[in-house]
Amino acid sequence: MASWLGILTRRAFQWPLVVCLCNVIGSELSEPSFIRTVFVEYNDDDSQGHFEFGHALGEAMGDVIHDAWASDTQLQNMEDWIKTQEGRRIFDNLVSNSTRAFPLYSKEIEGMAAGAKIPLQRLLVNQLREELSQWVDAEQKLRRAGHCTDAYAVGPEGTAAWGHNDDWNVYWRKQTYFVIATALDAGGNVKFKFGSWGYPGYLVGMQLNWNSFGLAWTCNSLFPTVFSESGVGTAWVARHMAEARSVEDLVRRAADKRVSTAMNYNIGSVRNKTLWNLEVDTGGVHALQRITTPYVHTNQFKLLNVSQFAEESSAHRQARWEELRPTDVSGLRSFLSDRTDEQWPVWRNGTRGDDCFTEVTGIFDLQRQTLSVWTSPAAARAPEMELSLNFPRLPFVEELFV
Ligand SMILES: *[C@@H]1O[C@H](CO)[C@@H](O)[C@H](O)[C@H]1NC(C)=O
Ligand SMILES: *[C@@H]1O[C@H](CO)[C@@H](O)[C@H](O)[C@H]1NC(C)=O
Ligand SMILES: *[C@@H]1O[C@H](CO)[C@@H](O)[C@H](O)[C@H]1NC(C)=O
Ligand SMILES: *[C@@H]1O[C@H](CO)[C@@H](O)[C@H](O)[C@H]1NC(C)=O
Secondary structure, eight states: OOEEEEEEEOOSSSSOOEEEEEEEEOTTSSSOEEEEEEEEEEETTSHHHHHHHHHHHHHHHHHHHHHHHTTOHHHHHHHHHTTSHHHHHHHHHHHHHHHHHOHHHHHHHHHHHHHHTOOHHHHHHHHTHHHHHHHHHHHHOOOOOOOOEEEEEEOTTSOEEEEEEEEESSOOTTSOEEEEEEEEOTTSOEEEEEEEEEOTTOOTTSSEEEETTTEEEEEEEOOBSOOOSSSBOHHHHHHHHTTOOSHHHHHHHHTOTTBOSOEEEEEEETTTOOEEEEEEOGGGOEEEEEEOSOEEEOSSOSSSOOOBOOOHHHHHHHHHHHHHOOOSHHHHHHHHHOOOSSSSOSSOBSOTTOOOEEEEEEEEETTTTEEEEESSOTTTSSOSEEEETTOOOOHHHHHHTO
């Protein structure tokens, strides 16, 4: 089905090793899908290792990031806003609080900037899009837009799956990538592995994620009316979650008391096939619910009683789900592809008043232990990529770099 074109890069030092594969299919289609995968090993035990991890990603994906940001007015508006007195103060607060909390992940951002040859400040603004859009809002009407749908199918035959439409108001369908990372100790032994699909130039951990501790999770924006002008950015919190060892540990990391704003997390345990939904408000106030029947999350608090901005798209996506309530994976694919509501469809394509694009649809199937991915409506065709949640060895990759 899929053909693999390889871009292989090798760094001079021992770590990280980087292999970048570009998955190209559907070249007969008007809009060919294109998802890249970067395999990288890094030394997790010191700050240099984290810098090199970021550097390797920046080097492998620098062209893609440059390309994505060349016409990104959202990023440019945020860069303008931090030139104002208020903007500079809030930006500096968020960066210093995040770096003080997680210095190693800030090293990854520094490394990415150096590897991609992009000014560090640009990379930092990019990490804070969730936060800054809440402030830039007032002046530029760039409110934190309704992003992402998460729908769970729990069925009688042991179905335990959820799907995530990742929506953003910048068109990135061809400019995103997977990172499959192996964290090594100082002696070169494997500590853990994680996989993540994300936006160009982001810290890993923010969108579709899984790790070798048997956890999988996705992130979904919320719109609290109360958020902080300092504290730790959600991108740093997400990066910290990538190393979680259990559902409890993942929840503890997500509910960091220092976090500057709210986020919803959809969680699956690959080991015991349980599903969870976690809402975290500003400052780490949170509620966790085990999901045992079909459930949906469309960017509105459902567990916590929190004052929030209404979002038209959220209400319409929720309403469409009430009509369909899928109980199996094929039903999830239909729901996540749905465009019956023409004004506010589930699968979003920047049409009518809707300024968002569904960049990717990912379905985590805990029964099959797979993640299936599409950059077009998932009901229409076979997945463009299917990844095992068990980190299989890739003999051809490993032979290349022994
Ligand atoms: C952010 O940093 C300021 C000082 O720079 C400190 O007073 C404040 O407690 C920090 N906030 C968090 C949530 O870490
Ligand atoms: C599955 O794992 C979660 C997280 O570790 C735990 O809370 C839960 O009790 C487990 N459920 C079962 C049925 O074992
Ligand atoms: C939610 O909070 C508001 C304001 O604090 C309160 O008036 C309302 O009763 C709460 N609703 C529920 C269901 O607890
Ligand atoms: C999404 O929009 C693009 C550009 O207008 C169009 O070519 C494509 O067919 C649309 N996709 C779907 C599924 O509607």
